[in-house]
Amino acid sequence: MKIRSQYLQATKSYADHTPEATASILDCSLGVNPYGPPEKALEAIRAFDLGRLGDYPHTHAAHDAIIRYWREFADLSRNNILLSDGSVSALYLINALFANPGAEVLGFMPSFTDMIVNVGMQGMRYTGVAPADADYRENVDAMLDAMNMDTALVYIDNPNNPTGQLLPKEDLLRVLERAKELGVYVLIDEAYGDFVDQSDSALCYQSRFDNLIVLRTFSKGFGLAGLRAGYLVTTPELTGYMNKSSNPYTMNELTREAVASAMSAAGYTSSHGADFARTKQALRENTGHALKLLVTDDRVPICTLKHRETVDLQALLYNEGILTVSGAEFDCMDESCVRLRVPAAGQTERLLQAVRKVDQPA
Amino acid sequence: MKIRSQYLQATKSYADHTPEATASILDCSLGVNPYGPPEKALEAIRAFDLGRLGDYPHTHAAHDAIIRYWREFADLSRNNILLSDGSVSALYLINALFANPGAEVLGFMPSFTDMIVNVGMQGMRYTGVAPADADYRENVDAMLDAMNMDTALVYIDNPNNPTGQLLPKEDLLRVLERAKELGVYVLIDEAYGDFVDQSDSALCYQSRFDNLIVLRTFSKGFGLAGLRAGYLVTTPELTGYMNKSSNPYTMNELTREAVASAMSAAGYTSSHGADFARTKQALRENTGHALKLLVTDDRVPICTLKHRETVDLQALLYNEGILTVSGAEFDCMDESCVRLRVPAAGQTERLLQAVRKVDQPA
Numbered sequence: 171m172k173i174r175s176q177y178l179q180a181t182k183s184y185a186d187h188t189p190e191a192t193a194s195i196l197d198c199s200l201g202v203n204p205y206g207p208p209e210k211a212l213e214a215i216r217a218f219d220l221g222r223l224g225d226y227p228h229t230h231a232a233h234d235a236i237i238r239y240w241r242e243f244a245d246l247s248r249n250n251i252l253l254s255d256g257s258v259s260a261l262y263l264i265n266a267l268f269a270n271p272g273a274e275v276l277g278f279m280p281s282f283t284d285m286i287v288n289v290g291m292q293g294m295r296y297t298g299v300a301p302a303d304a305d306y307r308e309n310v311d312a313m314l315d316a317m318n319m320d321t322a323l324v325y326i327d328n329p330n331n332p333t334g335q336l337l338p339k340e341d342l343l344r345v346l347e348r349a350k351e352l353g354v355y356v357l358i359d360e361a362y363g364d365f366v367d368q369s370d371s372a373l374c375y376q377s378r379f380d381n382l383i384v385l386r387t388f389s390k391g392f393g394l395a396g397l398r399a400g401y402l403v404t405t406p407e408l409t410g411y412m413n414k415s416s417n418p419y420t421m422n423e424l425t426r427e428a429v430a431s432a433m434s435a436a437g438y439t440s441s442h443g444a445d446f447a448r449t450k451q452a453l454r455e456n457t458g459h460a461l462k463l464l465v466t467d468d469r470v471p472i473c474t475l476k477h478r479e480t481v482d483l484q485a486l487l488y489n490e491g492i493l494t495v496s497g498a499e500f501d502c503m504d505e506s507c508v509r510l511r512v513p514a515a516g517q518t519e520r521l522l523q524a525v526r527k528v529d530q531p532a
Numbered sequence: 533m534k535i536r537s538q539y540l541q542a543t544k545s546y547a548d549h550t551p552e553a554t555a556s557i558l559d560c561s562l563g564v565n566p567y568g569p570p571e572k573a574l575e576a577i578r579a580f581d582l583g584r585l586g587d588y589p590h591t592h593a594a595h596d597a598i599i600r601y602w603r604e605f606a607d608l609s610r611n612n613i614l615l616s617d618g619s620v621s622a623l624y625l626i627n628a629l630f631a632n633p634g635a636e637v638l639g640f641m642p643s644f645t646d647m648i649v650n651v652g653m654q655g656m657r658y659t660g661v662a663p664a665d666a667d668y669r670e671n672v673d674a675m676l677d678a679m680n681m682d683t684a685l686v687y688i689d690n691p692n693n694p695t696g697q698l699l700p701k702e703d704l705l706r707v708l709e710r711a712k713e714l715g716v717y718v719l720i721d722e723a724y725g726d727f728v729d730q731s732d733s734a735l736c737y738q739s740r741f742d743n744l745i746v747l748r749t750f751s752k753g754f755g756l757a758g759l760r761a762g763y764l765v766t767t768p769e770l771t772g773y774m775n776k777s778s779n780p781y782t783m784n785e786l787t788r789e790a791v792a793s794a795m796s797a798a799g800y801t802s803s804h805g806a807d808f809a810r811t812k813q814a815l816r817e818n819t820g821h822a823l824k825l826l827v828t829d830d831r832v833p834i835c836t837l838k839h840r841e842t843v844d845l846q847a848l849l850y851n852e853g854i855l856t857v858s859g860a861e862f863d864c865m866d867e868s869c870v871r872l873r874v875p876a877a878g879q880t881e882r883l884l885q886a887v888r889k890v891d892q893p894a
Contacts, residue, residue: 173629200587211585226564226758258779269536291628322534396586396785398779418620422758423758
């Protein structure tokens with residue numbers, strides 16, 4: 171067998187293990203925007219000249235829209251930006267850059283599962299910093315202690331997946347500063363970052379830290395998961411290295427126009443935050459017996475529900491018509507938890523009915 | 533520096549080094565279909581329900597169209613197929629599967645440059661089998677001699693890039709059989725395969741060889757380079773392994789519909805073969821002094837032109853308004869060669885005028 175040994179081991183990805191959504195099930199599993207994309211993105215697709223599809227993608231509408239989108243917060247050039255087919259592809263490209271055999275990637279537990287799996291697939295080891303409390307709050311002091319000159323990369327998904335917690339900016343700064351002292355790169359995965367404010371982004375520190383890599387996607391806040399589009403921002407030096415192992419033509423030509431127009435829809439991604447916050451508050455008010463909603467940023471549509479007993483919470487909610495992702499898919503969680511992505515406002519009552527049933531005292 | 537050392541070395545990709553095409557230049561560089569995509573693909577895009585873009589891609593139109601497309605030649609199931617964002621992404625995924633440090637990938641010289649570069653980026657070594665003659669014909673006997681039990685992977689781009697030569701099927705069978713005896717996987721990259729007959733594809737041997745991986749793209753014959761879509765076909769075991777390190781949602785939802793419809797346009801990809809053959813024959817008739825058209829399959833739009841002197845042939849042709857890819861971008865070739873992709877029939881005379889000028893005896 172000439173296949174790398176890490177491929178022969180079992181792995182997990184919640185994309186594989188989540189039961190299929192059916193018509194009678196309310197799908198609260200995948201981390202999409204339940205309101206879908208802004209109309210402007212769809213207009214750009216309808217207006218697209220299909221004659222352009224015969225050539226390899228080479229126009230810069232997406233790069234230039236990203237630069238404009240961040241101009242109040244960061245001074246970016248095209249060579250700070252790497253487009254990717256879904257941000258997860260960029261994640262794997264970053265890992266490949268640091269994948270010396272046995273190299274250490276440091277991150278919080280729990281975190282985006284597919285990142286942890288990919289670190290292992292690339293022959294590195296993932297060191298997870300245990301949470302600070304029963305709400306799985308990120309333990310920044312412990313991370314600072316664990317970081318050392320041999321750490322290849324620090325990974326932080328912010329807002330956190332699966333809890334929807336946002337790391338305070340002062341903590342983010344402490345990590346970036348310590349990492350810079352030690353010569354360690356820090357990857358901030360802001361897949362859910364469009365649901366919070368642009369001023370919450372690590373991109374605000376882009377000019378101060380040459381050890382910073384920020385990852386963004388159009389799948390979540392911009393509601394375009396079906397298009398597979400994301401990007402990373404870092405130094406030209408690092409994007410240059412990554413270009414060497416990247417598909418030379420990432421993000422298709424039509425998608426480039428669509429995401430550029432999506433970014434021009436001012437305020438779209440944060441416009442549903444109040445809805446999500448109302449639903450999360452209602453979840454708090456409708457639980458408290460068997461179930462607890464863990465600490466979360468209320469603007470972010472994902473959160474973690476925890477059952478106080480050792481039960482399969484995903485199965486209990488599925489029986490009530492709600493599809494979630496099992497906590498068993500996340501390091502340091504178990505099946506008494508689920509990650510739930512709140513639905514659009516019109517479906518909230520259906521969710522709450524199910525949650526109330528599961529929450530009933532034994 | 534915690535970055536892998538292979539990233540710090542210089543690399544080449546002709547996507548980077550080819551001068552930009554301008555309005556006054558006839559672009560004969562990138563390997564696209566100069567006639568663009570079939571109308572059916574564009575109809576599918578226009579008819580696409582944009583409401584589907586909010587969810588991650590999960591429908592099977594592309595898988596099922598691939599199964600139908602090959603049903604006379606191979607009995608495929610969905611789990612034989614891995615979709616990818618451009619076939620080059622699948623190529624890198626395959627390399628990652630075999631990328632034990634120092635593992636050997638064996639292939640012919642010249643071959644698709646980006647494959648050779650990526651083998652190195654992933655910490656493997658590429659052994660190139662020298663061509664059989666001055667036409668860069670593939671030396672199959674030498675490849676059989678070079679193959680051994682330690683070979684991790686054999687790579688053959690067929691038709692060959694940059695010559696457009698098609699390996700005879702009996703030679704393909706000799707490679708597959710010897711490799712099977714030795715337990716070696718063989719990757720047949722049929723990026724240009726849509727320009728020849730389906731019966732020329734290695735997929736005809738899919739049921740006989742469990743060591744076979746076939747790679748296809750929609751960028752060339754199907755004229756959809758701008759959409760970034762390809763796929764590989766191999767055993768369910770291997771697609772299962774590759775799924776572990778693949779973006780879990782490759783090929784976007786709209787693209788899946790477009791390529792499915794493109795495949796239903798019977799005969800489209802081979803419908804321009806007679807045009808390409810006429811142009812290649814005209815190239816032969818309009819050269820012979822300084823320039824030679826190397827052996828090539830006339831249905832395939834790419835070919836190699838060689839100047840008998842030590843000149844920069846790309847620059848000479850560019851001065852005459854023709855953009856090509858320099859032979860210096862390919863292993864074992866030099867700048868006296870170019871890869872030329874023939875244009876659509878309406879542009880042939882412009883190409884021939886330039887070629888005649890460069891061909892003039894000194």
